[in-house]
Amino acid sequence: MNPAGAAQQPWLAPYAPRSARVLERAGQGAPVAETLSAEPVSIDLPAGPLRFVPGDSAPSGEAYEAFIFRTACVPTRDNLHDLFNGLVWLHFPQAKRRLNELQSTEIARAGIGATRGPLRDALTLFDENGAVLDAPPALWEALIARDWQQLFVTRREQWREARLLIFGHALLEKLCSPRKAATAHVLVAPGATRSIAAADAAIASALQPAHLALKPFTPLPVLGVPGWWAPNEAPAFYDDPRVFRQKRGAEAPLISPSA
Incomplete structure (x- = not known):
């Protein structure tokens, strides 16, 4: 699918009309960090106003989430993955800030190892x-x-x-x-x-x-x-049982919002 056409899909409806502008500018070859930075930002992080910066801005060896927490800068590569990450930051800044704070706190506590651990796994998921x-x-x-x-x-x-x-x-x-x-x-x-x-x-x-x-x-x-x-x-x-799978008996039940 053409990324510009993606803006018309139902899953991007909550991100309209900003998604259409961002996808159009990116489709014209503008750097993704620059494209996202042209949109209004409505939140500060602990280190200051949120900014989108080129993907190679973080120093070698510093964890991505730790860098964001320390600088309020989101390294942003010129690809769809990082473009959509930026769109989520722009629309859900409190939730993304909370995710970043939890990730960076856990990194400060446990460091970066071979595995993330259950909390960071869940945050990343x-x-x-x-x-x-x-x-x-x-x-x-x-x-x-x-x-x-x-x-x-x-x-x-x-x-x-x-x-x-x-x-x-x-x-x-x-x-x-x-x-x-x-x-x-x-x-x-x-x-x-x-x-x-x-x-x-x-x-x-x-x-x-x-x-x-x-x-x-x-x-x-x-x-x-x-x-x-x-x-x-x-x-x-x-x-199709490969997609619509049955619940395994050992799985813990999810708490319903009506409970």
């Missing part, structure tokens, strides 16, 4: 592939149970009352070339309503270390969402 869902209780119950027929076929009309917000920038990048297996990891964030500002505050509030270390996410194949991809109009679309 949500940062890259996370989403939040505002939906009627019946849809939540079906999602938690991974009852895909209930979720997407039997209760299909109820998706008119739902809103799935893609937060993860790697997932946004993947959706530029949609594949059936593209999966979000959904986090319960009470209060994530149709307002971007409310969603930002709700996500930031939900990012609690003790909870995140348990990886409290549930997978959602996003191209199964009604209206998001034409092939899912056929009920047989959801019969």
